[in-house]
Amino acid sequence: MASRNVGRRRADSRGNRRRKLEIPQGHGHGHGHGHGDHVVDTSVVNSDAIVARRVRIVVAAVLIPLILAAVVGMIVMWPGGDVKVASYQTQTVRGEVTALKACKDPDAQCDEATVKLTSGADKGKVVPIQVPKASQTTIPVKVGQSLMxxxxxxxxxxxxxxxxxxxxxxxxxxxxxxxxxxxxxxxSRWRGFAALIALAVTAVMLTQFILPAILKGENALLVAVVGGTVIMAIALFLTHGINAESSIALSGTVFALGLTVLLGWFFTKFCQLSGLASDGASGAKALVPGIDLTGLLIAGMVIGALGVLDDVTVTQAAAVWELSAANPSANRRELVSAGLRIGRTHVASVVNTLVLAYAGAALPVLLVFAIQGLPGRAVLSTESVAMEIVRGLVGSLGIIAAVPLTTALAAMAVADRSRDLVAEPEHL
Structure with missing residues (x-):
């Protein structure tokens, strides 16, 4: 009779799992029971021995080798020496406009500003500077403004x-x-402060490694992948802590990043994009004749998608952790199904955001084409437009792939982590 009752309780629990996943704020189960408006504590999932063992396998087999490879690659490709081109260097100082008058030559389209230098070797001295006449510029120079x-x-x-x-x-x-x-x-308090530090690390990586390494002649795509992996590892662990949840989110990010690289490389070749239509591409080619503009284009796609990939993977891992904290006995299929329901809504909005961001960057070009009255097919075939379309769609495909990848990894880590709870006495 006792075994029959236990079996009945197990069957009832399996039958109610889906309802628990759909309404996690109800009767959740962590290390104890809660009633009413129960706040789900996901720390119990990170501290669960079963979850820790599963995540350690993923970290040891996948994450650590990838991070080590990225760090080694960064060390090998780190730009040694000065990569600046002397003939293109421009020293600048700042100064404040104290007076403004028309230039002596009436035919000259300029004004003469009296500027007091506020930086540089001649700081404090006053110099005359010719500036664009107010009628010749959209942002005229005025007294009291600071100039470069x-x-x-x-x-x-x-x-x-x-x-x-x-x-x-x-x-x-x-x-x-x-x-x-x-x-x-x-x-976000302390977590927000950590996010700001991660942002500073990202800026340092871009200015001290990624850009100088590309200028030095390293493969732009490889530099972007290595730098992106290191940036994501530092940002995720610094912002969300070194735990099982952030490890799974980082794994999903790296996998989606790899897929984005492959898709970017394929469709850049397939759509016959040279990269010359990118802003500053011709100048970069002049400075570094051996630079691969196609690789630079793909590298831009990868870096542009990093921030959104981070957002999606962290959200999906957190969602599955919440679901598991609410119902520790949920199996993998239930967690994946519930996690994907959350992910679909998130992806729908994020993808639209990414495409609109790229469209906004190309808005002046689109405006010129609209004025010219070119047919839609001709506009789409133009490299400057096709390039932005490939950027947006490849980045969106990477984001879409990040949702099931991260959800599946998270579900594998936390599924069925507390099967024995269904066999507890009913009065508990």
Whole structure:
């Protein structure tokens, strides 16, 4: 009779699993029972011995070798020495406009600004600078504004040493960055602070490894894959901690990143894209004649998709962890099914965001084509437009693939982690 009751309880539990997964805020089960508005504690999933053992296998077999390979590749390709081209170097200083008047030559389309230098070797000195006339520019120079000036090294006089380059936007950008940092920390607190540090690491990797290595002549695609893997490993572990959940999210990110690379390489070749239509491609080719513009194009696709891949994989891993915390006895099929239901909604919005972002970047080009009245097929076949389409769709395919990949990995890690709970006495 006792064994029959236990069997009945097991059958009832299996029959109710789907309902528990769909309404996790109800009667959840972690290390104890909760009632009413129960807050699911996912830390019990990370500390579960079964989950830890399964994740260790994934980490040892896949994650550690990939991260080590990326670190070794970064060390080997690290750009030694100065990769700058001397003839293209421009020294700049800043100065504040204290007075403004028309140029002496009435035919000259310029104004003469009196600028007090606020940086550089001549800091504090006042110099005359020719700037665009207000009617000749959309953003005119005004008294009190800060300007960025170029330095002519072989000039004989102070008046000839400096030339107008652009408005100095450092203060405005720093204000925006400060507002962003405050908003992130205010909402996410210590995790937000960790995310800001991860963002700083990303900036360092881009400026100190990825860009210099490409300029040095390394394979742009390989540099992007190696740099992207290291960036994601640091960002995920720094922001979300070194635990089972973030390890699974990183595994899903790396797999999706690899697929994005393959798709980018194939469709760049298939669509016959040279990479010359990219902004700055001709200048990069002039500076580094041996650079592979096609590889650079694919590398841009990979780096552009990294942030969204991170978002999708972390969300999917967190969703499966929540489901497992709510129902420890859920099997793999149930977790995958429930996780994919969550992922479908997320992907639908994220993919639209990514495509619109690429479309926004190409908006001036699209506007020119619209003015010319070219037929749609001709516009799509133009490399500048086709390139953005491939960027958006390849990145979106990588995101779509990240959802089932991460969901399946997470479900394998946490499925059926507490089967014995269904055999507990009913009064518990």
């Amino acid at each position: 000036l170029g330095v002519i090294g072989n000039a004989k006089t102070l008046a000839d040493r400096y030339t107008y380059v652009d408005h100095d936007r450092t203060g405005s950008l720093l204000l925006l960055a400060g507002l962003f940092a405050v908003a992130v920390v205010a909402l």
